[in-house]
Amino acid sequence: MTRKTSPARIAAFFRALEETGNQTIAAEAARVSRSWMSLHRATDPDFRARMEAAITAARERLRAQANGVEPVATWRAINGEELAVRGTNGRRTQIARARLNQWTxxxxxxxxxxxxxxxxxxxxxxxxxxxxxxxxxxxxxxxxxxxxxxxxxxxxxxxxxxxxxxxxxxxxxxxxxxxxxxxxxxxxxxxxxxxxxxxxxxxKIGKRPGRPFRMPRTSEEVFASIAHKLDRLEKKLRAEAAPDPAAGRRALDRGMRAVRGTGKPAR
Known part of the structure; x- marks a missing residue:
């Protein structure tokens, strides 16, 4: 460590990093430069391991917190800029500056x-x-x-x-x-x-509305829709275990041949 960076400032950096998971904001809060942070991360294995542990701790805590994207009171803004919790679904979760068109x-x-x-x-x-x-x-x-x-x-x-x-x-x-x-x-x-x-x-009354119905626009869409319905009918016949499955299968085959014979063959 350089003599210019006091132990108190280093401790403040890691404390902020463990709370936010954000290297840039932690450096700003502790009033240390990013070049100082990058240098020690690249040359000091213990420093790098400590940083990774702090970031991991922040990520796990922020993912589990109950108040969503709202940071704790001490991290709602920095230098007059609004902060928010960003990132989920496997990505790094951290407290960061709010971006344009972002949920804050x-x-x-x-x-x-x-x-x-x-x-x-x-x-x-x-x-x-x-x-x-x-x-x-x-x-x-x-x-x-x-x-x-x-x-x-x-x-x-x-x-x-x-x-x-x-x-x-x-x-x-x-x-x-x-x-x-x-x-x-x-x-x-x-x-x-x-x-x-x-x-x-x-x-809790009725069902939630589904996708609005849209009429097929092309012959390909029409035949694709018919084929999908026939597939569903086939699965239904098999599931119901009709007394004469062979008869049901023959009727289904006749229906499919009749449909395919009325227009463009399915590809």
Whole structure:
């Protein structure tokens, strides 16, 4: 170690590294240069091993924490820049500077407030500038966010029900609701559709909506769809163990020949 770097500063570096898992932020917090860190990591095996142990400890703790991407109070910002927990699914998990279009504690809070106001995932995403794909990926990645999402959705469901009741006397007017984040107004039909979509999650009634049906566009898609349905029918016949399996198989073969004879042969 160089004489310019005091033991206290070195200890501060490793303490910050074990808390954040981020070498750059740990160096900034301890007021040591990255070149100093890189030099000792490359030339001192004990220093490198200690760094790896600190990073591993930070990764395991951050993955297990209950508050998702929100760091502890001491690591919510550095030099005026917002910090967030980044990385899961096998990648290095660490506290890092928030990037553009990244989920941060503030983005989560704004999104959940919008969702609680309107019960509309798409509108809440537009209110915070995030895509629906990013929102659902974040939902599946962080259990804490999943729980808060479900709670906000239930709150938004109730708010939407109340808004529809208040709106009953003027059926053709847009549904009005209170919100701090600007969200586009919705029609009564849209509000009712949202209630139908989310009743399975909120009230455990019915089934969650699946993918919307799309008519096949080409003959290849038509025959692929028919072949898929015939395959499912074949599996069903086998599973039911019909009294005469051979007869069922012959009927299936006849159906397949009839379908394939009506158009372009399957490739």
């Amino acid at each position: 504690p503030r983005t989560e809070a704004r999104f959940l407030a919008a969702l609680a106001a309107c019960c509309n995932v798409a509108a809440a995403c537009r209110a915070v500038g995030m895509s629906q794909a990013a929102a659902y990926n974040h939902y599946n990645r962080w259990p804490d966010f999943e729980q808060r999402w479900d709670a906000a959705l239930a709150e938004g469901y109730q708010a939407l029900e109340l808004a529809l009741i208040e709106n009953a006397g003027r059926a053709f007017a847009p549904v009005a609701y209170d919100q701090d984040i600007p969200i586009e107004p919705m029609s009564v039909d849209q509000a009712i559709t949202l209630l139908a979509q989310h009743q399975a999650r909120v009230h």
